[in-house]
Amino acid sequence: MDFDLTPEQTEWREAVRSFLSRHLTPELRDELLALGFSHSPLVQQFQKEVADQGWWGVNWPVEYGGLDKTAMEQLILIDELEYAGAPSLPLTVTSLGPMIIRFGTEENKRDWLPLVTRGEATFALGYSEPDAGTDLASLRTKAELDGDEWIINGQKIWNSEAHLATHEWLAVRTDPDAPKHRGISVIIVPIDSPGITIQPLWTWGDVRTNQVYFEDVRVPKGNLIGEVNQGWYYIVGALAFERMALGTTGSLRRLFDDLVDFCGRTMFDGQTLSERPEVQLRLAELAVDLEVSQLFSLQTATLMDAGGIPAKEASMQKVFTTELRTKLADWGTQIVDLYGQLHQSDEDAALSGRLERAYRMAPFLRFGGGTNEVMRSIIAERGLGLPRST
């Protein structure tokens, strides 16, 4: 065991920090605060700069444009990006690329991985459909082979990055007669393909998501990832990685540290917030939870570097961290009392409105990426051998 960074890891972290001190400009910070998860020219430029460092392939093989480092180094990078308030790595990097590396054909790898590491391609997750949410395997969007092309028809929802990404990472049914999990494939579809219509859906968290319609969309046969009808396994694998990505703690720890700082310098009713025992107890409990949350994330990185896909541990990390996000936002808004309801546009907002924003963002992370209910069953079934729920 070793609960500290190695000298190499410390050096890596310093390199990331040094990069951030140069590239995370005040103008960019302002835009990020105003835009949240959305993009802008400055944000896109920053992402390109990150990719230019090779950091969109930290732990990918060198032959596909990666740096061949470990999952732990990727986690350190993500934690630093988040803690600094910078955009984190996209799921294309943390969750989808690894599936191409593991399961893609040689052609897939050559086609897509260098594009990703150069920051030239990002994939929107085309999974959910109106009647296939948690029950994803009921999806009906279909792809039929017509000569050298797939013809795609159907409809996706909660397609959050569709208006920003270059491609769809699209889950489609390629064998309508197979059992529902066995007839699914993954095809990469250029977002500007004729026949694609994107309709925005605005969420409570101010994140834009989309409905995307596919009408006779044609893509080359080679855009199929891995083998036909094996898509379910890639989706499930990608979800395990996605859960780890949803369970990182950098932004939470930053919010907490800033809250502690706020409490130390804010006086209501003649008393500094941090002097109040009830505030101390809540902050202490949050500190305990955050520490465990951080340990969960370090643990999954450790296990990945040991060669596995830690399904149980990643699910624990996802459940615990996303529920902690709700708790931190909820308790934080209570601690700062009436100021907790002020939006960032109000100059009196505590922590620039990041607490109420976090409160509105929190639900999404609990049901997104596999609901926490599904996660708990995974922990019980895959982690502890309980029989499948019925």
Add this chain to the structure above:
Amino acid sequence: MDFDLTPEQTEWREAVRSFLSRHLTPELRDELLALGFSHSPLVQQFQKEVADQGWWGVNWPVEYGGLDKTAMEQLILIDELEYAGAPSLPLTVTSLGPMIIRFGTEENKRDWLPLVTRGEATFALGYSEPDAGTDLASLRTKAELDGDEWIINGQKIWNSEAHLATHEWLAVRTDPDAPKHRGISVIIVPIDSPGITIQPLWTWGDVRTNQVYFEDVRVPKGNLIGEVNQGWYYIVGALAFERMALGTTGSLRRLFDDLVDFCGRTMFDGQTLSERPEVQLRLAELAVDLEVSQLFSLQTATLMDAGGIPAKEASMQKVFTTELRTKLADWGTQIVDLYGQLHQSDEDAALSGRLERAYRMAPFLRFGGGTNEVMRSIIAERGLGLPRST
């Protein structure tokens, strides 16, 4: 609405208190503390004295020996008994008798109700079997009619009062061919009938329960309650009443009040416990929960007096109060720190060991009388119209 006792109810409460001040003697208190839920000559004498007041039929019709008062008066009685630390009314009175009143034949009523109100009969609940716990309707103990007698064979478990009661309130299968809920009947069996063997099982809470074996036990045909093969409905009805009885708060409120008192006069590490903000916050939260718990119990009594069997509300009361029991015992032992682990036999035990005792007793009430998981599904399905779980 009226959130206070009526003058008549206040008078009733005073009568109960006055009775308790005379009959709950120091000797009896000592025995109760030592024995917990078990019985002794003094305890039995006290129970007889309560019954002699007519209080084992507070809200039963006068014609069967009752006082024809309301469920609210019964609740006031139970709350006072519990708060004073006296034995409460047996389930025979609170849960089983009411089923005889509602569903019994005239013969049943004449046979059993006066015996109960005179304190001469108590029934042990013969429901669970080793393979029929939460899934009670899978019970296999069978009764076959042979002329004017039922012949009973089978085995019961968790039969807690079997060594104290005069009779079994026995759930038996009378039609092996019917669907599992439809072939069940309830028969009252004298506990001293030939063919009954009682084996003790001692529990963590120091409550004795039993396994009871029935081998060719013969009872008169008329001991069947209500109609043959309709027993499931009586059992379910009795369980609703049992849940209310499990959800009363007198003993909890007494434990809490004594804890508050203890905190006010106990100093550790130079500080009175009640001065500590962390103790104040925990006690305050418990006070909030206790108040709601008490309101739940008052609500079910109100609804019963309005003529219903409040399935949803009784389930809420049972779930909330039994889980609060765990919380109070758990938090209480933490508040009194190391002293929370001392058994009543230790003179240094905080609250005469009642906190650790409550901690050991608490599990039983959460899974007994229908597990809290089943209760929650009842709330969802019967209370809110959700479809049956599968």
Add this chain to the structure above:
Amino acid sequence: MDLQPSPDEALLAESARKSFLRDCPMSLVRELLGPESVGHSPDLWTKMAEQGWLGLGLPEAHGGAGSLLDLGLVVEESGRALVPSTFRSTMQAALLVAGLGNEEQQSELVGRISSGLAVSAVAYTEPQAIHDPRYLTTRAVPGDDGWVLSGVKSFVANAHLADPLLVVARTTAGAPERALTVFCVPAGTDGVTLEPQATFAHDRQFRVLLDGVGVGDGAVLGGPAAIGRALPAVIDARQRWVALLCAEMVGGAQKVLELTSEYVIGRVQFGKPIGSFQAVQHHVANMAMGVEGSRLATYQALWRLANDRPAAKSVAIAKAWTGEAYKGATVMAHQLFGGMGYVRENDLHLWSEHAKASELALGPRDHQLLKVASELGL
């Protein structure tokens, strides 16, 4: 002892529910929350006045009728329907007037409010003084024609519509028991500047800058005898406000529970309604227990206040429980609705915002727990 509403009480609640369903549909709610609106509907207001709801809990001598509990039942329904916050802020002001105003003021103000002619509000909180009156700094000093007020109030609901705005100010230094006075500041008085606060529930709260605001002697609520003596009435009124806020939360929480139950009964995944999954059922059952406890604790608090029983503990218990239960219901509703409840076009988030804003208003959970502790003698 009878925890169920009487037939009259049930009728009043039923009538309010039906009226709001008709007169305050979600389309109107959304319109009133929007940036184009002032956040108040005179039409709806008139209808509420016609039903007599704006006089509930107020002295009969001045146009009031019905108890605080009756008012609570209507406020509960207003929370279910998300009726704009002018109802709450005006009734809060009315209760303070009823507790502190002299005959003339009661006659005029209670009369105007109960007949729907005035919207009002109370300005109590200041940027650094959220709850504790010892730290209020807004000053009123004698001036040429009465009093001159200076200071900053914050989180004042509907200050842009309030006429009058009741301002709690300090008329001397020292202990608030002998220093606080309430002034009726008419709309449009010189020296008052309103700065809207960007609350996430869009519920029209303002920072109110008072810069040498002159009011007449008649503006002192309660008249000369009440100068410096307003604190008990303010404390008493705040208890009533808290109980009413709880009632509003109960209505909102009940609605969220119903919306969620409906959704999980109708939403099919894996070939069956998700409401048949145990995990979903148990979440809903927990929500239901929270809501039921909220209702009982809130009714008890209202009943005790309406019947002049000591109510400080009941009120604090109701707020501590109900705030958590309502917010918790919305948090779990989002979990069960998933994406469908997270899009802005779904109404769910409107209750989520209302729940969080209400939890924060008049003291969040820890504040109430410390009050309970104090009532326990700790």
Add this chain to the structure above:
Amino acid sequence: MDLQPSPDEALLAESARKSFLRDCPMSLVRELLGPESVGHSPDLWTKMAEQGWLGLGLPEAHGGAGSLLDLGLVVEESGRALVPSTFRSTMQAALLVAGLGNEEQQSELVGRISSGLAVSAVAYTEPQAIHDPRYLTTRAVPGDDGWVLSGVKSFVANAHLADPLLVVARTTAGAPERALTVFCVPAGTDGVTLEPQATFAHDRQFRVLLDGVGVGDGAVLGGPAAIGRALPAVIDARQRWVALLCAEMVGGAQKVLELTSEYVIGRVQFGKPIGSFQAVQHHVANMAMGVEGSRLATYQALWRLANDRPAAKSVAIAKAWTGEAYKGATVMAHQLFGGMGYVRENDLHLWSEHAKASELALGPRDHQLLKVASELGL
């Protein structure tokens, strides 16, 4: 950064697990908890000494070998197996000797302990002073041949077997920084009276009455230079004790999780294993998260202590989390086992008692949270 045990660490844990499975079966555990037993098994003790476990975390110069983390891994397995509390109490004493004793004392005491020749314990807590050294009142005053101790200690584990018993006493009045001294009191010393305390875990805790107990000058742990100067070593040792206690809890919690998983996989109701019900699965998943967090937080605390990093925050976090997780696992296990796990003949309650007793020992949750708050600079 590597949160997994190294091959050596895994081997040690595996070996301890197997040995305890063989040498400390539940039949022995029950026998040792019974009233006929002294609560200690010399046989088991000898086997543990032979494996070198009684020297883990102690100075190599005096017969020790291995790190505190290694000791933690064995203690974890002892918690799983419910090895009697003499292991914990003796290693606690040994760590205090290692931190405070002079060469000669270390040589003698660490030597005896690591070779299995002594059982020991520390007497710190007093009836009115549970944690805070400022309130310790047991006094030691110079006597004819050394020192005379008087006072009452309570909740002293295994005082009936401890030889020596390490007694923390006040040698002067005033601030504990300059007043506390630790004395080695041999078994059988005159003036020591032991009163067993009726702990519900039957884990052999005693009230120790010291009535003019005479010990020689050599009994001062650390020798003359340490008179009145023991506090830093006591504080340091207590951190290690807490981390070890956490390790014991992790082992117990893991065992409870496994027992529960086994039970719900095997128990059939409604025609299927109850482990296939979502509600059951989610309870078990929550238990598993608690246990996993406990393990990680505890390993981190042990690692930091073993590697001389500042550890106060990590240790308090580990105890705050692990106490709640272990206890919570037992509470939920009882719910899932129902009656089957509630009878005394089932072993489950033995871990339930261990969990609650461990939660209370060395400061329950709020105590740890306040330490965390202090470490946060609040």
